Amino acid sequence: MGNSQQAGRVLVVGATHGNERNGAWLVEVWRQRPGSLRQSGLAVELTIGNPEAHAACRRYLDRDLNRSFASGLLEQADSPVREVQQARRLLACHGPDSPQPCLVVLDLHSTTAAMGNCLVLYGRRPADLALAAGLQGLLGLPIYLHEADPAQTGFLAERWPCGLAIEVGPVPQGVVQAAITRQTRLAVEEALAVLAAARAGRLRLPSQLVVHRHRISLDLPRRADGSPAAVIHPLRQHRDWQPIRAGEPLFIDEAGAVIAYDPPAELLAAGEGGLAWPVFINEAAYGEKGIALSLTSRECWPVEAGWGEALAAIAAALEPG
């Protein structure tokens, strides 16, 4: 981890996934017309996360770049996996210990799921929670806390002292839509505003943070040969963030029969009859991961003073620009 006392910039990454074009479009626009990104007073570094995959308009070439920042992978200096090399390159050029360090990262993503404009947090680092709370206070964005998921690790944002993903949808892969770029831009500009306020010692956070905490992911029902035997029920499609209760329609099988939501043991144990808030419903890229949707618990947390202090300590070292 970088030394937060060393001065550094804010890194904005587009196209960590090469077929998510909206963040890349914004990065390109801001490079061509720096004045078109609302000025926050902070120095911002812009980069394309996976240029080769972006050129090919594919999510990745060899492996998901946003699962390639695990320590065990990053140590492989001679890895033949292109995304491992790209992860190492991003850290070498823009990491907290690089010659031109970045201290905070905003990682721009889009999704085919109807997630709206939202934030993804990877774990509970106090500075991340403060940045998310500040953004939620300004824009009301929902937050997916993607933690404790042993099948999904090695996220980009975890390698910077502070960082999160801005996730906007629904939008198809490979498509730039003005409404999606506008939402993404708004989240980036307000995130920079939160960081600038933290740097100036005038950050005010709301009293509580609403998070949707990851519990478990569900796959589609499958046939013996592994092929899907059902799809998301039409009453559940596009209903990310809306609660689901035991017995409500979740999938519809090939014969047209409804498959109801049968809460997993993990959620039943928590009481509330397995009540959950689904996210990333029918995200195109998650099919190969065996994820039809993820279930979360909606929780309201009091905002702790230590969060803002942690963010202020990092923000104090942000370079003006």
Place this chain on the structure above:
Amino acid sequence: MGNSQQAGRVLVVGATHGNERNGAWLVEVWRQRPGSLRQSGLAVELTIGNPEAHAACRRYLDRDLNRSFASGLLEQADSPVREVQQARRLLACHGPDSPQPCLVVLDLHSTTAAMGNCLVLYGRRPADLALAAGLQGLLGLPIYLHEADPAQTGFLAERWPCGLAIEVGPVPQGVVQAAITRQTRLAVEEALAVLAAARAGRLRLPSQLVVHRHRISLDLPRRADGSPAAVIHPLRQHRDWQPIRAGEPLFIDEAGAVIAYDPPAELLAAGEGGLAWPVFINEAAYGEKGIALSLTSRECWPVEAGWGEALAAIAAALEPG
């Protein structure tokens, strides 16, 4: 071309484009549960158009299969292009001159554009026009007549005595959505009903056919280096089939300036001030073709008696099943 006197089947093709999953899902369901396709009394052959691309969840591997049925390509028996080989294979297995011939093809596609449930015709073959008119009479589907486009040739459906594409959207690439499969299924079942009626000599066609005739495709405005300098204006996104008039917003550039619709000379010459009906607005796969949208003219044609006769001649040779 096949001899329409020889008996043959109706071919239904899913995943001519490997990342258009909804048609492939239906083909898979109908293979597993033949009874779940509403029985038309006609023998139906089901196939995956591009199995390798489907397995990779990519539109194609070497070239667009639905642009690979041009005579000059099909003659290349030793072509290294995988889609040319696949086009040859489809014709060898299911073509009108194959040992188990198919006489009619329904080619199932999906699009990221908000096209709804619609039909794509490639040219003005009387039997195709009759099939489309029958479907339009039953379901009211709009029809895109994709003709006279020198940049886009070699479509699959042209190689069977009768055929068209069923195109449904918006849906992201790589995603199966119940509502999209339902619309696709409906169009397939009603197309089979039209063919069965034609075979039985009881086909009734409406008195007119409404077609949206291809005129010209427009690319995004681009910078000197070829990269896009604008996106579809948010007031035009998702508004396929709705007329556009000179001066109305079409694109929005990187500075947020509106770029109005400036009718091409071809359309101005037709009078009506360049009035056009856009289709395939912001289709993900057309970016690489330099197509941001296509402009059509909406035309009402009287249905000619010869169309139904041409379809009846082919349908008479369809095998019962």
